[in-house]
Amino acid sequence: MVDNKKILVTGSSRGIGREIALYLAKNGFDIDVHYVGNQAKAEETVKEIKSFGRNAEILKFDIKNREECASVLSEKLYYGIVLNAGIAKDNVFPVLEGDEWDEVIDTNLTGFYNVLKPLVMPMISNRIKGRIITMSSVAALSGNRGQVNYSASKAGIIGATKSLALELAKRGITVNCVAPGVIDTDMIKDVPLDEVKKLIPMKRLGQAREVASLVNYLMSEDASYITGQVISVNGGLYL
Numbered sequence: 381m382v383d384n385k386k387i388l389v390t391g392s393s394r395g396i397g398r399e400i401a402l403y404l405a406k407n408g409f410d411i412d413v414h415y416v417g418n419q420a421k422a423e424e425t426v427k428e429i430k431s432f433g434r435n436a437e438i439l440k441f442d443i444k445n446r447e448e449c450a451s452v453l454s455e456k457l458y459y460g461i462v463l464n465a466g467i468a469k470d471n472v473f474p475v476l477e478g479d480e481w482d483e484v485i486d487t488n489l490t491g492f493y494n495v496l497k498p499l500v501m502p503m504i505s506n507r508i509k510g511r512i513i514t515m516s517s518v519a520a521l522s523g524n525r526g527q528v529n530y531s532a533s534k535a536g537i538i539g540a541t542k543s544l545a546l547e548l549a550k551r552g553i554t555v556n557c558v559a560p561g562v563i564d565t566d567m568i569k570d571v572p573l574d575e576v577k578k579l580i581p582m583k584r585l586g587q588a589r590e591v592a593s594l595v596n597y598l599m600s601e602d603a604s605y606i607t608g609q610v611i612s613v614n615g616g617l618y619l
Contacts, residue, residue: 403589462595568585
């Protein structure tokens with residue numbers, strides 16, 4: 381039987397994913413920390429989780445590689461899964477290269493299938509009333525210049541989330557989507573923040589902990605009747 385407090389957070393070596401992993405650990409969950417490129421950062425995250433008295437393990441795999449995901453995850457059993465890992469390769473559509481389209485779609489959208497496919501049936505078979513949380517974006521809800529590929533991938537996540545929620549509801553497994561706005565992480569280091577802040581009604585960037593706290597709530601027993609929802613954390617921003 382699964383440890384009912386164990387959660388996989390993909391892309392949890394840095395940024396929003398790291399903050400989610402740490403927030404969940406502080407609230408009593410054991411965490412599998414996933415990374416693909418930066419082992420040192422993953423080890424730092426694991427060390428901090430263990431300082432809270434929780435168990436943590438590092439998993440390395442590329443979410444766009446189906447065989448690799450299956451190899452690493454086929455023996456795993458989780459109470460919760462947070463599909464946070466993703467990439468952006470921005471470019472205006474007339475000069476958007478094919479590899480920029482393919483890599484973003486293959487990572488952000490196909491990664492949904494690759495990670496969840498080995499994990500969902502074991503949750504069902506073991507009668508785990510678990511939690512699946514996906515990460516979309518405000519760009520999926522309203523679009524954004526230079527992000528046709530990213531917006532398409534994140535809009536696809538919303539559709540997949542809603543459909544999977546319908547399929548798993550009778551099993552007591554909730555599936556919800558969090559759609560962050562402009563969050564203060566390394567991912568926005570090249571964004572003209574002074575201009576962006578003018579577009580945000582709250583006139584500030586979001587903090588990763590504000591996303592993490594929502595994920596923590598959706599993991600809780602109190603959220604057991606919430607499924608198929610898309611919840612934005614964006615300070616009122618619609619690009």
